[in-house]
Structures are given as structure tokens and as C-alpha cells.
Amino acid sequence: MQQEQPRFSRRTALKGARGLLLGLCLRPGSGLAQSGLGQKLRPDGSTGMAFAPNAFVRISSDDTVTVLVKHIEFGQGPFTGLATIVAEELDADWSKVRAEHAPADLNLYKNTLLGVQGTGGSTSIANSYEQLRKAGAAARTMLVEAAAQSWRVPASEISVERGVLRHAKSNRLARFGQFAEAAAKLPVPENPPLKDPSKFRLIGREGAVKKLDVPAKTNGTAQFTIDIREPGTLTAVVAHPPRFGSKVASVDVTGARAVPGLVDVKQIPSGIAVYADSTWPALKAREALKIEWDESAAEKRSSSQLIEEYRALSRQKGNTASQHGDVDAALAGAERVIEAEFVFPYLAHAPMEPLDGFLRWDGNKAVARFGSQLQTVEQQTIAGVLGLKLEQVSLETMLAGGSFGRRAQPTSHFAAELAEVAKAIGPNRAIKLIWTREDDLRGGYYRPMFVHRLRGAIRGGKIMGWANTVVGQSFIEGTPFAPMIIKDGIDPLTVEGARELPYEIPNFRCDVHTPTVGVTTLSWRSVGHTHTGYAVECFIDELLQATGQDPVAGRLALMGNAPRAAVVLRTVAQLARWAGPGPFRDRARGVAVVESFGTSIAQIAEVSIGDGEGPKVHKVWCAVDCGVAVNPDIIRAQMEGGIGFGLGHALFAEVQIDEGRPVPANFDTYRSLRIHEMPEVEVTIVPSSEKPTGVGEPGVPPIGPAVANALARLGDNRPRQLPIVRGTV
Amino acid sequence: MTAYNVKVNGRSQSVDVLPDTPLLWVLRDSLGLTGTKFGCGIAMCGACTVFLDGKPLRSCSFPVSSVGDREVTTIEGLSGREAAAVQRAWVARDVPQCGYCQSGQVMSAVALLKEVKRPTDRDIDLAMIGNLCRCATYVRIRAAINDAARSLGA
Numbered sequence: 001m002q003q004e005q006p007r008f009s010r011r012t013a014l015k016g017a018r019g020l021l022l023g024l025c026l027r028p029g030s031g032l033a034q035s036g037l038g039q040k041l042r043p044d045g046s047t048g049m050a051f052a053p054n055a056f057v058r059i060s061s062d063d064t065v066t067v068l069v070k071h072i073e074f075g076q077g078p079f080t081g082l083a084t085i086v087a088e089e090l091d092a093d094w095s096k097v098r099a100e101h102a103p104a105d106l107n108l109y110k111n112t113l114l115g116v117q118g119t120g121g122s123t124s125i126a127n128s129y130e131q132l133r134k135a136g137a138a139a140r141t142m143l144v145e146a147a148a149q150s151w152r153v154p155a156s157e158i159s160v161e162r163g164v165l166r167h168a169k170s171n172r173l174a175r176f177g178q179f180a181e182a183a184a185k186l187p188v189p190e191n192p193p194l195k196d197p198s199k200f201r202l203i204g205r206e207g208a209v210k211k212l213d214v215p216a217k218t219n220g221t222a223q224f225t226i227d228i229r230e231p232g233t234l235t236a237v238v239a240h241p242p243r244f245g246s247k248v249a250s251v252d253v254t255g256a257r258a259v260p261g262l263v264d265v266k267q268i269p270s271g272i273a274v275y276a277d278s279t280w281p282a283l284k285a286r287e288a289l290k291i292e293w294d295e296s297a298a299e300k301r302s303s304s305q306l307i308e309e310y311r312a313l314s315r316q317k318g319n320t321a322s323q324h325g326d327v328d329a330a331l332a333g334a335e336r337v338i339e340a341e342f343v344f345p346y347l348a349h350a351p352m353e354p355l356d357g358f359l360r361w362d363g364n365k366a367v368a369r370f371g372s373q374l375q376t377v378e379q380q381t382i383a384g385v386l387g388l389k390l391e392q393v394s395l396e397t398m399l400a401g402g403s404f405g406r407r408a409q410p411t412s413h414f415a416a417e418l419a420e421v422a423k424a425i426g427p428n429r430a431i432k433l434i435w436t437r438e439d440d441l442r443g444g445y446y447r448p449m450f451v452h453r454l455r456g457a458i459r460g461g462k463i464m465g466w467a468n469t470v471v472g473q474s475f476i477e478g479t480p481f482a483p484m485i486i487k488d489g490i491d492p493l494t495v496e497g498a499r500e501l502p503y504e505i506p507n508f509r510c511d512v513h514t515p516t517v518g519v520t521t522l523s524w525r526s527v528g529h530t531h532t533g534y535a536v537e538c539f540i541d542e543l544l545q546a547t548g549q550d551p552v553a554g555r556l557a558l559m560g561n562a563p564r565a566a567v568v569l570r571t572v573a574q575l576a577r578w579a580g581p582g583p584f585r586d587r588a589r590g591v592a593v594v595e596s597f598g599t600s601i602a603q604i605a606e607v608s609i610g611d612g613e614g615p616k617v618h619k620v621w622c623a624v625d626c627g628v629a630v631n632p633d634i635i636r637a638q639m640e641g642g643i644g645f646g647l648g649h650a651l652f653a654e655v656q657i658d659e660g661r662p663v664p665a666n667f668d669t670y671r672s673l674r675i676h677e678m679p680e681v682e683v684t685i686v687p688s689s690e691k692p693t694g695v696g697e698p699g700v701p702p703i704g705p706a707v708a709n710a711l712a713r714l715g716d717n718r719p720r721q722l723p724i725v726r727g728t729v
Numbered sequence: 730m731t732a733y734n735v736k737v738n739g740r741s742q743s744v745d746v747l748p749d750t751p752l753l754w755v756l757r758d759s760l761g762l763t764g765t766k767f768g769c770g771i772a773m774c775g776a777c778t779v780f781l782d783g784k785p786l787r788s789c790s791f792p793v794s795s796v797g798d799r800e801v802t803t804i805e806g807l808s809g810r811e812a813a814a815v816q817r818a819w820v821a822r823d824v825p826q827c828g829y830c831q832s833g834q835v836m837s838a839v840a841l842l843k844e845v846k847r848p849t850d851r852d853i854d855l856a857m858i859g860n861l862c863r864c865a866t867y868v869r870i871r872a873a874i875n876d877a878a879r880s881l882g883a
Contacts, residue, residue: 075826075864210823217828218819220764220804224829227763235758260730260747278758279767280750352768352776352829352863401766401829402863437769633823637869641826644865667773667861676854678867 051180053142053188055108056135057086063163063177065092067132068102070109070117071124072373073213074351074400074407075641076696077634078124080211082132084630085125087209088202089136089195092176093163099212104375104395115484116376120408120523122597122694125630129692137192139183146182147174197628197689204629211634213399225356225370225398226434233358233430234263235282236421237439239272239289243298243660244444244518248272248291255288265289266424270413273421279434299518300660306449306517307343310471314341314453318469318511321490322499325507327457330465334457338546340539342454343721344472344531345654346662347447347524348670353401354440356433357418361386363427366393368418371400373407377480381412385419404645405523406445410479413445413520441670442662446655447524448473449517452498452535456543457507463543463558465507468498468535474514475521489514493523497532497701502562502595503540503555519657525645526697529596533701534650534708537592538718541709551591551709552578564600564625567686569593572602572623575684581713587618590709592702598693599626600686603643603702605679607710614651614725617679617707622699624683627690635695639683642699648673650704651724733793737762738806744793752796753777753788756803764804764832768861775860778833779803785840787859804832811842814880818873826864834860838874847878 050066051059058066067086071078079099087097102109109117113127140160147165148155151172159166166173202208216222241247251272253265261281266273272289276282301309331337357370359382366386372378375395383393400407409415418433425431435443450472457465474491476482485491490512492499499510524530544554552573559566569591572578582588586608593602603622610616622639629635652671656663664670708718732745735752737760744759751770756762756779765788768776772787779788780802788801807816815838825831834857841848841856848856853874862870 075828077826210820211825213828214820214823214825217825217831218816218835219807220832222828223763224766226767227757229761229763278746278754280747280754280758284747350863352774352827352861353766354768400827402827404863437771437774637823637826637866640868641865644867645863648865666771667769668771672861672863673865673867674861675857675867675870678865678871681868 051139051184053139053183054135055102056132057090057139059139059176059180061177061180063093063096063175064098065090065096065163065176066098066100069099070102070111070128071119072101072371072397072400072407074371074403076124076638077211077631078119079213080209081125081630081634082128083212084202084209085129085132086136088200089133090140091160091162094202094209096163097212101397104372104379104397106376116374118374118376118408120373122599122696122698124694124696125692126598126694133194134192137194138189141189141192142183142186143176143179145186146179150179150182204632206632209631222399224353224401225358226353228358228369228432230358230360230430233432234275234277234425235279236273236275236431236433237282237286237436238268238270238417238421238433239274239286239291240270240439240443241293241298242442243293243295243300244520246293246295246298249294250292252290255290256285259285259288264425268417268420268424270417270420273424275425275431283436298660301517301657302659303345303449303657306657307451310449310451310515311341313471313513313515314451314469316513318471318513319488319490321495321510321512323509325465327465327467327507327509330457330507331455331467334459334464336458336546338456338458338543340454340542341720342452342531342535342538344450344534345722346449346519346657347530347649347653348441348655348664349404349406349524350440350670350672351400351402351404351406354435354437355406355414356435357414358430358432359418359422360430361422361427364392367396368393368415369396369398370418371403371407372397372415373403374409374412377410378412378415381415382419385416386423404525405527408523409445410476410481437667438665441655441664441666444520444662445522446519447530448475448521450531452531454535454539456539458543458547461547463505463547466501466505468510470495470498470510470512470532471515472531473517473521475523477514493528495532496528497594497596498528498536501536502565502593503558504560505558518660526596526700529594529701533592533594533596534704534722537594537702537705538708541590541705541712542718545712551581555591555593562595565593565595565602568600568602568623568625571684571686572604572621575623575682576604576621578604581710583713588710588713590706590711590713592705592709594698594701596698596701599624599695599698601698601702603706605703605706605710607707607714609714609716615707615711617647619680619682620703620706622681622683623686624695624698625686625688626695626698627688627692629685629688630692632685635685636683638695639699640681642697643681643703644673644678646700646703647679647707648677650707650722651677654723654726731794733796735793735796735801736798737801738803746793748794749792751789752779752791752793752801755793756788756801762803762805766829766832768830773861774830775833775837776830778836778860780836780840783843785837804836807836807839810881811839811877814877815839815842815873818876818880822869822873822876824866824869824873826866830860830862834862834870838870838877841874842878842881846882848874
């Protein structure tokens with residue numbers, strides 16, 4: 001049996017990637033076994049041949065359609081979304097569709113918008129849509145052709161519906177699995193015909209698909225990295241320095257060595273690694289370490305000091321990110337200049353599953369398994385640390401318990417630590433590296449602190465000028481991504497959403513300072529829009545209020561060049577039956593509109609002052625335009641979740657730095673939104689036939705300013721410093 | 730190391746661990762019951778929620794030496810009408826996103842419905858306030874609990 005099967009080879013796979021589609025016959029468990037994928041390809045232990053028309057689709061003789069998903073599933077729905085796209089063009093039976101993470105392979109699984117294999121910028125659907133429609137359509141064409149040859153009928157007379165091929169004239173039908181083997185021998189069509197969207201029965205159809213990962217995430221069987229159990233695996237934890245930039249000066253391991261279950265202690269570049277036979281001894285032994293840190297090069301400033309430095313910088317002009325008209329003249333000639341300064345704290349991502357990873361190597365080959373978000377650079381990093389070639393490292397992406405940007409590491413610092421921990425103890429010892437919540441919250445890689453200074457020029461009741469000086473760290477500078485992203489000394493991720501407004505203002509400038517601070521920073525769900533959305537939407541609201549304009553009508557009047565933003569704003573106003581901001585009895589309404597990652601979103605929040613810990617947000621209305629809505633219910637879920645995530649941080653979250661040391665250690669001191677604080681949410685999706693854009697991040701930015709703008713109608717100021725509720729944990 | 734007999738999901742099992750080992754790590758590392766999750770280690774997030782004699786407990790902060798002969802139930806051993814109704818409602822509403830906290834959410838929701846047949850919004854708040862969801866699936870958690878309560882009342 002084995003000899004009869006054509007072998008998968010790397011070369012054919014690569015050819016397939018370049019031409020997109022090339023017929024590959026893949027015996028389950030053969031060539032891909034080294035990536036850890038082979039086993040999973042075997043449907044229910046069956047040895048039936050899989051039909052693998054391209055890198056994304058596998059059909060086995062038991063009719064199972066497996067979609068290989070090149071994006072990590074950590075809650076935003078790519079398993080279901082990407083499988084929906086394939087199943088649509090394939091006309092598959094949804095109950096037979098499965099999703100799995102694709103292995104790390106840049107040639108096959110590059111994110112066409114990022115240039116590497118990776119997930120981020122809300123691009124999963126956007127960069128996969130055409131690619132996976134073609135992948136599904138090619139598989140369908142080949143199955144039809146195989147049936148046509150077998151039945152000796154014209155392919156054009158065969159219809160496909162829900163995984164069944166049918167020739168009506170001769171009353172013959174067959175399931176996909178029946179022709180999987182025959183289809184695998186056919187040439188792969190270069191340009192298979194795609195469906196007319198009016199014929200879609202899964203994409204955009206309410207209730208047509210159920211999320212593929214939900215049952216396992218409801219009964220405890222979903223496997224995350226922390227759940228990996230391989231015999232003999234050591235649990236490792238690392239003691240990290242309390243201040244950024246410090247190093248180990250000396251360590252006394254006597255106490256740690258006394259903990260039963262401890263296996264070893266090693267120094268690695270990021271700290272002291274402790275290895276034990278299970279988690280608790282590892283944690284206890286780490287606790288018992290006595291480490292002296294060399295803090296000569298450490299960052300020792302506090303948040304308060306950094307804020308003052310940033311404020312001073314914001315009074316000087318920075319690098320110009322964009323400008324038009326003459327804003328200095330507009331400010332000089334204004335009847336009234338309105339100024340506002342907004343301060344944004346460091347924020348942690350705090351995904352429910354802290355960082356963790358598994359690595360096994362024998363000195364020659366390494367297998368890494370973790371929630372990898374940038375597979376290409378992480379695979380390279382692991383290979384580099386272990387002194388292996390790229391092809392000697394296989395990387396298997398696991399489901400991850402959230403990310404919100406925490407796993408998108410341009411520096412691959414966690415993959416590097418994972419490999420260093422493995423390397424320090426030597427080959428043939430499988431290790432599972434675990435970060436605790438304290439490691440997570442005190443471990444840096446925060447959303448950077450920012451200060452925005454805004455000035456608005458009012459003349460004749462109109463907004464004639466807008467100047468915004470932005471101050472904050474770049475998390476791209478000094479990483480391998482810098483040459484691609486940073487242009488003319490400006491990291492666009494620090495000013496996105498501030499340097500281009502949806503509003504027509506005749507005189508405009510956005511400039512930026514990029515200070516260097518030792519506190520490590522990172523992308524955070526919706527990136528620059530986390531702060532620019534708040535600053536811009538609070539300030540426009542303030543200017544409209546100052547000129548006596550309605551928050552909705554006033555914005556619409558300035559949106560001549562932003563038709564999609566105008567549509568979502570009109571839509572949300574209609575949904576909420578907007579009749580002005582109020583107050584209406586004890587409640588007021590605030591609005592915000594933010595375009596990010598190609599998606600336009602408007603939100604209206606209904607807010608009261610609350611009776612305890614800060615404002616009470618009763619209800620949020622949300623209108624979203626993300627092009628073709630592939631999975632309407634996932635879009636709604638991302639809006640709900642984005643609103644909750646954005647609200648929790650706007651209200652409560654801050655990583656204060658005290659003389660270089662992060663203050664919060666756990667969820668007792670890093671306050672997160674809880675169920676009683678979650679508002680009711682009503683979402684409407686604007687119908688569109690434009691290319692789909694992302695939904696994982698864009699729901700986040702509008703909620704903070706929408707709440708702030710409501711507060712401004714309740715007699716409070718728009719909060720100038722976040723979080724809104726300060727000093728309570 | 731000390732040997733303990735713990736009764737988990739109806740089975741008595743012997744484990745040999747440090748006496749202060751939290752029940753969570755006994756379940757996960759010694760018994761391989763990985764459905765119960767680690768999220769904070771200080772009983773602030775609820776991802777580790779199990780039942781001790783039928784009552785919800787944060788297993789990350791409860792030493793195995795205190796379990797005694799009481800019965801531990803994890804997500805893997807969940808059974809009964811309330812559990813079935815809650816899990817059905819969770820699937821019907823597509824509640825989970827990343828899914829990591831959901832074992833704990835389901836455990837707390839089942840515990841609530843065992844105590845209160847028709848929970849009010851305030852009952853739901855009180856029962857679920859200790860379960861963090863960083864994806865903020867709270868709207869659907871509330872809706873699914875209401876669905877489950879209705880289905881049990883029918």
C-alpha cells in the first residue's frame with residue numbers, strides 16, 4: 001500500500017505555492033509528519049487517501065473536508081471564517097468541515113498583506129478571501145471532473161450541493177470522499193470559476209455555519225499550549241529582572257535546590273530558568289531563588305516622570321507626519337483656540353492564557369508547539385538560538401487563550417526564551433515554559449504610554465485648524481520590521497488615526513516625537529487607534545460642542561471625503577434613535593467613529609454617572625462596515641468583545657511604573673471588566689459587496705471616546721487622562 | 730512529598746505531591762485533567778473553577794491537603810440536567826472566543842442554575858462576577874444562562 005502512494009515532497013509543495021495550485025497527492029502521515037500535521041490529517045485513523053489539491057484543502061475518503069488555516073485562532077474566528085470561504089466555493093457539507101492550524105511554512109502560508117506567515121492587523125479574512133475562494137473552487141472543479149469521467153457525462157451537467165455531487169439526468173449521486181482519490185490524479189485548474197456572490201449559501205448567511213471550535217471550548221477538551229502533556233516533559237519558569245534592562249549579577253540557588261521535584265537551575269539571557277518535574281515545584285523553587293540584579297543599565301523612571309517629560313515634548317513641534325493648509329496661521333488668526341492634552345498609560349494585554357510554549361529537540365531537529373502569531377520570525381529565532389537550519393525546526397501553532405497583540409512579537413522574545421530554556425538544559429529534554437500572571441503583567445511589552453496635545457482653531461463658528469502633537473514610544477524601532485515600516489524617521493503605527501482624519505479641516509498638522517524608554521512595548525489590539533481614536537474623537541466632539549453643533553450632524557457635515565464613515569454614523573444614529581446627546585434624566589449619549597484596518601465603525605454609548613466605581617455604561621449601539629460580511633455572527637461577537645475590551649481598559653486599566661518597576665502584579669491590581677460592567681450591545685452590519693476587511697480589532701477604539709463624550713454631557717469633563725476611573729483597583 | 734487520596738469525578742486516585750500544592754496543579758499535572766485552566770493563581774479570574782462537594786471553588790488557591798474526602802468535580806466530570814442545558818446553550822449561542830476561560834464560566838453557570846432556577850440579572854452578576862473573560866463574551870454568557878434556565882423550566 002505504502003509504495004503505491006505518491007510522496008509529498010517539499011519541492012512539489014513549493015511549486016504549488018508559487019503557482020498557487022498544483023496537484024499533490026498526500027498520504028496522510030507521510031511527508032507532513034515532521035510538521036506534526038501528519039497525524040492529524042488522518043481522519044479517525046482511516047488510511048484512506050486524502051485529496052490535497054493545494055496547501056489549504058484536504059478531502060479524505062470519509063468525506064471530511066479539512067481546511068488548513070494559516071492564521072492563529074485565539075478568539076477572532078479564523079478557523080470558522082477561513083473554512084467558510086473554502087466550503088462556500090467547494091459547496092461542502094458544513095457538518096463535514098474541520099479546521100486545523102497550518103504548519104509554519106513561509107512559501108505556502110505567507111500572509112500576503114504582512115509579507116511573513118503571521119496574524120495581525122485584522123488581516124486574516126482580508127488576505128485570505130481570494131486565495132481561499134480559489135482553493136475551494138479548484139477542489140470543487142477537480143471533484144466534478146473526476147465524477148464526470150467516472151460517470152461518462154459532461155462536467156457541466158454535474159451539480160454540487162452540500163458535499164454531494166449529482167448528475168440529475170442519470171440520477172447518480174456521490175459524496176466527496178468517493179471521488180477524492182480520483183480527483184487527486186487530475187490536473188489542478190489555474191483559474192477555476194468562482195461563484196457569483198448572489199449564489200452564496202454560507203458567506204454572509206445568518207445561521208449558515210456554527211463556529212468550529214466552540215464545542216471543544218465548552219467541554220474542556222480544546223487543547224491549548226499549557227495542556228500539552230508529553231512523557232518526561234519538564235516544566236520551566238524563568239525569574240525575570242524586576243526592572244527593564246537589568247541583568248543577573250549573582251544567584252544563590254541553595255533554597256531552590258531544596259524544593260522536592262526541582263530538576264535544575266540555569267542562567268539564560270533573559271534571567272534564571274528553573275526546571276522541575278511539574279508546575280508547583282517549579283514555582284516554589286523560583287520563589288526560593290536569591291538573585292542579585294545588576295541594575296546599572298536599568299530604566300529607573302516612573303510613569304509620573306515620563307508623563308511630565310512627554311508633556312514637555314508635546315509643547316515642541318515633532319517630526320511632521322502629515323499636514324495640509326497652514327495650521328500655524330489658522331491658530332494665529334483664530335477667534336478662539338481650544339487646547340486639550342490627553343494622557344494614555346502603559347497597558348498590558350493580559351490574555352487569559354499567559355505566554356507558554358513547548359519545545360523538544362534532539363540536537364538535530366526541534367519541534368516547537370505554542371500559540372505562534374508570527375510563525376516565520378519565530379521559527380527563524382528558534383533555529384538561530386539552537387544553531388539549527390530553518391528546515392530542522394518545525395513549528396506547530398496551537399490554539400491560544402487570547403493575544404490582543406501580546407503574541408505578535410516583532411522581536412520574538414518569547415520564542416527566543418523558549419529556545420534558550422531548552423538549549424540551557426541540553427538536548428533530549430522536552431520542556432514546557434510557563435509564564436505566570438505576574439510574569440505577564442510585570443514582563444513589559446505594553447501598549448506604549450502616549451501624550452497627545454491638540455489645538456483647534458475656531459473662526460466664524462467653524463473648525464478652521466487642527467494641530468496634534470503625539471508623543472510615545474515605537475515598538476517597531478530596533479526590530480527586524482523597522483526597515484519595512486518606519487519611513488523618514490516616523491513609525492506610522494504611532495500616528496495612525498491621528499495623521500488622517502475622516503473630517504475635512506482646511507488647516508491641519510500631525511507631528512510626532514518618539515522618545516526612547518527602557519520599558520518594552522508592543523502592539524495592542526487596534527494598535528495606534530487605541531490612543532489616537534480617543535484623542536481625535538474626544539477632541540472633535542469638544543470642538544463641535546464649543547461651536548454649538550450636534551455630535552452626529554456636526555461630524556456628518558465634515559465627512560464629505562469619508563463616505564463609509566458617514567454611512568456607519570448615519571446607521572448607528574438610526575439604530576439608537578439619536579435625538580441629541582442629552583442628558584435625558586440621568587443618562588447621556590456619546591458618539592464616536594473610528595476607521596481602522598479598512599473597517600468603519602460608529603458607536604453610541606448611553607452612560608450615567610454611576611453610583612460607585614465610575615461611570616455606568618448601559619447600552620452601546622454599534623454599526624460596522626467591513627465589506628463582505630463573511631460570518632455575520634462572528635462580526636457581531638467581535639464587536640461585543642471589542643467593546644467590552646475597549647471599555648474595560650478605558651475605565652480601569654493602567655500599568656503604572658514606579659522607579660522602573662511595573663506596579664500591577666495580577667488581576668487584583670490590574671483591573672479588568674467583569675460581567676456586571678458589560679453593557680447591552682446592539683450591532684448592525686452595513687451591507688456591502690466590497691472586499692472583506694478585518695473585525696478583530698476595529699471594535700475597540702470607539703467605545704472609550706463614546707463614553708467620554710457622554711460624560712461631557714453629564715457635567716463631567718471628557719477625561720484627559722486614562723483610565724477614566726483612576727486610583728481604584 | 731506526601732501521598733493523598735483525592736476523589737475526582739467519582740474516582741478515588743492517589744497522588745504524591747507537596748502538601749501545599751494547589752488542587753489545580755494536582756488536577757492538571759498529576760491527573761491529566763487539563764480542562765481546568767490556570768489564569769491567575771490568586772482566585773481572581775475563575776478560570777480554575779471546579780466543584781468541591783458540588784459548590785464552586787477556585788482550585789488555584791486551595792491546597793490539596795485541605796480537600797480531605799470531599800468530592801471534586803471538574804469540567805471533564807460535569808453531568809446532570811443543568812450541565813447539559815448550560816453546555817447546549819453555550820454552543821447554540823457560540824459563546825466562546827479564545828475559549829480559555831470557558832471551562833470556568835461553564836462551571837460557575839452550572840453551579841448557579843443548580844441553586845437558582847430562574848436567575849435574575851443580579852443573580853447572574855453575583856454568580857459570574859468572579860469569572861474574568863478578557864475576550865468579554867459577557868453578553869453571550871448572560872444570554873446563554875438565560876436560555877439554559879428557560880430550557881430547564883420548560
